Amino acid sequence: MSSELALTCRHCEIVRYGEIPVLGYDQFADTVARAISDGDRLVALFVQPEERAEHRLFAISTVREEGSLRICSTLVGNAYPSLTLRCSQAHWFEREIAEIWGIEPQGHPWLKPIRFEAAPVGITEFFSVPGADVHQVAVGPVHAGVIEPGHFRFTCSGEAVLHLEISLGYQHRGVEQALRGGPTPRTIHYMETLAGDTSVGHATAYCQNVETLGHCHVSFRGMVLRSIALELERLANHAGDLGALAGDVGYLPVAAHCGRIRGDFLNLTAFLCGSRLGRGMARPGGVAFDLDEDQLEVLQQKLDQAFADVSMTAQLLWDTPSVVNRFEGTGILTTSQCLELGIVGPPARAAGVEQDVRLDHPSDVYSFAQIPVSLWHTGDVFGRAHVRWLEIVRSVEFIRTRLITLHAEPVRASVKALEPNAISISLVEGWRGEICHVACSDGDGRFRWYKVIDPSFHNWAGLALAMRNQQISDFPLCNKSFNLSYCGHDL
Amino acid sequence: MFKALLTRWKFGNRTIGFPLEAPVLPERFLGRPIIGPEPCGENCAKCFEVCPTTAIEIVERHPTVDLGRCLFCGECQQACPAGLIRFTSNFSLAANKRSDLLVRHDAEQKLVEKLHVEMLRLFGRSLRLRQVSAGGCNGCEVEVNVLGTIVYDLGRFGIQFVASPRHADGLLITGPVTENMRLALQKSYEAVPDPRVVIAVGACAISGGPYIDHPQAHNGAASQLAVDLFIPGCPPHPLTILDGLLRLLGRMPAERISRL
Numbered sequence: 001m002s003s004e005l006a007l008t009c010r011h012c013e014i015v016r017y018g019e020i021p022v023l024g025y026d027q028f029a030d031t032v033a034r035a036i037s038d039g040d041r042l043v044a045l046f047v048q049p050e051e052r053a054e055h056r057l058f059a060i061s062t063v064r065e066e067g068s069l070r071i072c073s074t075l076v077g078n079a080y081p082s083l084t085l086r087c088s089q090a091h092w093f094e095r096e097i098a099e100i101w102g103i104e105p106q107g108h109p110w111l112k113p114i115r116f117e118a119a120p121v122g123i124t125e126f127f128s129v130p131g132a133d134v135h136q137v138a139v140g141p142v143h144a145g146v147i148e149p150g151h152f153r154f155t156c157s158g159e160a161v162l163h164l165e166i167s168l169g170y171q172h173r174g175v176e177q178a179l180r181g182g183p184t185p186r187t188i189h190y191m192e193t194l195a196g197d198t199s200v201g202h203a204t205a206y207c208q209n210v211e212t213l214g215h216c217h218v219s220f221r222g223m224v225l226r227s228i229a230l231e232l233e234r235l236a237n238h239a240g241d242l243g244a245l246a247g248d249v250g251y252l253p254v255a256a257h258c259g260r261i262r263g264d265f266l267n268l269t270a271f272l273c274g275s276r277l278g279r280g281m282a283r284p285g286g287v288a289f290d291l292d293e294d295q296l297e298v299l300q301q302k303l304d305q306a307f308a309d310v311s312m313t314a315q316l317l318w319d320t321p322s323v324v325n326r327f328e329g330t331g332i333l334t335t336s337q338c339l340e341l342g343i344v345g346p347p348a349r350a351a352g353v354e355q356d357v358r359l360d361h362p363s364d365v366y367s368f369a370q371i372p373v374s375l376w377h378t379g380d381v382f383g384r385a386h387v388r389w390l391e392i393v394r395s396v397e398f399i400r401t402r403l404i405t406l407h408a409e410p411v412r413a414s415v416k417a418l419e420p421n422a423i424s425i426s427l428v429e430g431w432r433g434e435i436c437h438v439a440c441s442d443g444d445g446r447f448r449w450y451k452v453i454d455p456s457f458h459n460w461a462g463l464a465l466a467m468r469n470q471q472i473s474d475f476p477l478c479n480k481s482f483n484l485s486y487c488g489h490d491l
Numbered sequence: 492m493f494k495a496l497l498t499r500w501k502f503g504n505r506t507i508g509f510p511l512e513a514p515v516l517p518e519r520f521l522g523r524p525i526i527g528p529e530p531c532g533e534n535c536a537k538c539f540e541v542c543p544t545t546a547i548e549i550v551e552r553h554p555t556v557d558l559g560r561c562l563f564c565g566e567c568q569q570a571c572p573a574g575l576i577r578f579t580s581n582f583s584l585a586a587n588k589r590s591d592l593l594v595r596h597d598a599e600q601k602l603v604e605k606l607h608v609e610m611l612r613l614f615g616r617s618l619r620l621r622q623v624s625a626g627g628c629n630g631c632e633v634e635v636n637v638l639g640t641i642v643y644d645l646g647r648f649g650i651q652f653v654a655s656p657r658h659a660d661g662l663l664i665t666g667p668v669t670e671n672m673r674l675a676l677q678k679s680y681e682a683v684p685d686p687r688v689v690i691a692v693g694a695c696a697i698s699g700g701p702y703i704d705h706p707q708a709h710n711g712a713a714s715q716l717a718v719d720l721f722i723p724g725c726p727p728h729p730l731t732i733l734d735g736l737l738r739l740l741g742r743m744p745a746e747r748i749s750r751l
Contacts, residue, residue, distance in 0.1 A: 146622040146639075149675065169671055171624075171627070172707055174702070174705045185543040186701060190701055195628060253495045257498065260640055263642050272519075274518075274520045277630050279564070280565065315494075316494055319494060486629070
């Protein structure tokens with residue numbers, strides 16, 4: 001967005017609601033489209049109702065290599081010319097807008113519900129290819145494993161997948177709608193269950209927003225403990241994913257060991273706060289639990305043990321040519337596709353896109369201590385596995401260093417009443433990628449609205465592209481290498 | 492190959508001894524609460540006010556906790572000025588009847604009773620379950636999946652998760668049953684041959700959990716089907732799930748049946 005038209009801000013900074021520019025639609029579309037073509041990435045595009053009967057369309061983008069965000073808005077009626085035609089990153093966002101608010105992005109190439117809020121779920125027109133040997137394979141919503149529901153429609157020619165269409169919405173439970181008017185005692189629990197395996201990530205993003213609007217300064221110890229919980233969440237999930245990838249190519253020793261090691265990391269989180277998924281740890285103002293010297297010592301020892309185990313196991317994976325051979329060249333998502341679609345997290349980094357909220361938009365303890373960005377260049381299953389492994393190494397190193405620099409102080413500060421008529425944007429690098437929460441307060445300091453964007457929201461389209469020209473039998477492997485959230489998407 | 496064997500040897504046997512041995516739980520784990528015998532202070536409703544899911548009711552000046560709604564956040568324990576609610580490390584939480592999930596100051600815990608004779612003959616040694624994720628946050632699925640790892644090794648009890656409901660003896664349901672999953676759940680249930688068991692895992696599947704009364708969800712599996720086993724938690728610890736399943740199948744060793 002050209003800077004004179006959009007408001008430039010940082011995340012975790014109070015922005016007066018009234019100061020967000022309201023542009024004419026053409027100006028808005030030009031601003032957003034130009035910014036994206038200049039290298040910005042669209043973080044969020046959403047509509048919220050104004051106090052009058054109007055709807056306001058907001059766009060937030062991240063400025064490459066500057067650590068700042070640009071925000072602008074426009075008022076829309078029942079329809080507006082689609083932005084997707086000018087930038088692909090708006091594709092999914094505009095489908096969401098059309099579904100929730102009934103506002104039509106005119107000319108949108110594939111306008112269908114993504115959560116089936118009002119229509120019967122899954123009943124929609126699927127992408128089709130004419131031809132005698134072309135057939136469709138439909139999978140889900142109930143899958144063969146113990147996983148979340150979603151529907152996949154493969155259009156195939158023989159074994160080759162021409163296109164995969166992903167139809168979600170089965171987990172839709174109306175969270176964003178229920179967040180209005182908060183915070184209430186239930187709000188933090190909504191945050192921790194937006195995506196259960198990212199409880200700490202989403203709770204941290206929420207805490208940062210409440211702390212920003214509530215003028216609260218978290219103590220260093222509070223920040224460190226919160227970041228440790230966040231990194232443990234990453235460790236558990238990455239270790240589990242390496243095991244699942246090994247399982248999908250039939251290398252069972254690593255699958256078995258990683259399943260156990262993942263549990264060891266989950267137990268470390270339970271050691272912090274009693275919950276294996278980190279429920280109850282991150283709270284506005286810091287964290288709910290402290291560790292004494294002995295407990296820190298135990299944490300260190302257990303972490304070292306789990307890391308030794310995961311290192312030995314991962315080495316087995318890289319040393320087995322048949323595994324590496326199956327990973328390499330499978331499910332490629334190219335660098336240019338990642339940039340075009342605005343892919344976040346490990347799938348982007350696996351294709352060489354240097355992008356990590358901990359580096360680009362540091363907050364909490366990441367402002368003081370940097371974790372190197374884990375990059376690879378192939379964009380295939382191997383790349384996504386390797387990036388996960390690099391992140392495991394670096395997260396463990398990060399936690400170790402943090403544990404020796406702690407000094408005694410309270411771990412939780414008090415939060416004042418929320419600043420009225422303000423918004424706060426909070427970004428967190430969850431284990432799947434960039435989590436974005438936008439909180440907007442009303443005149444009484446309650447949530448006028450609250451917007452959540454899980455990394456999966458950006459990345460599902462990437463999985464569809466990665467599957468093109470793959471064998472259909474490679475789908476489980478490709479799917480696992482992304483490991484996206486259904487509930488985080490469906491909300 | 493040699494390295495894989497070496498790793499296997501170094502890691503050793505990792506399967507826990509439960510149910511024969513008492514398991515080790517994290518120190519901060521919150522299990523079944525107990526409620527002190529004294530009455531609450533006059534007009535005190537502090538626990539009720541902080542509870543995110545109205546799992547607490549104050550009946551004749553005594554708090555009652557509904558484990559089916561409880562998210563085990565511990566807020567009530569911290570809020571109670573008289574310290575009447577205290578969470579213990581007791582991880583045996585499952586019950587056959589919804590009403591057995593109410594924790595009162597004057598009632599004993601009613602543990603899961605095993606299936607009746609005919610069902611036990613069919614399922615006691617071999618139970619195959621189809622898991623249906625009916626909304627929710629994936630937290631319960633995560634913990635159900637853990638049962639398949641070498642640590643819990645569910646297979647040693649003859650319990651297995653299968654791909655098709657037609658191969659299953661019952662459903663294990665997680666999530667509040669979103670409107671968008673209602674039909675899929677119903678179809679999965681109908682595809683399971685009779686007799687079948689239905690197990691609801693987690694606060695969502697029992698009562699709707701954090702999504703109680705949302706228009707997009709249905710307040711749990713019991714709103715759609717008759718449930719044989721309720722396993723509370725948000726999400727339940729894998730041991731809680733395993734404990735419930737073993738008791739239902741009459742597979743809990745005698746010395747653990749009475750001891751909590």
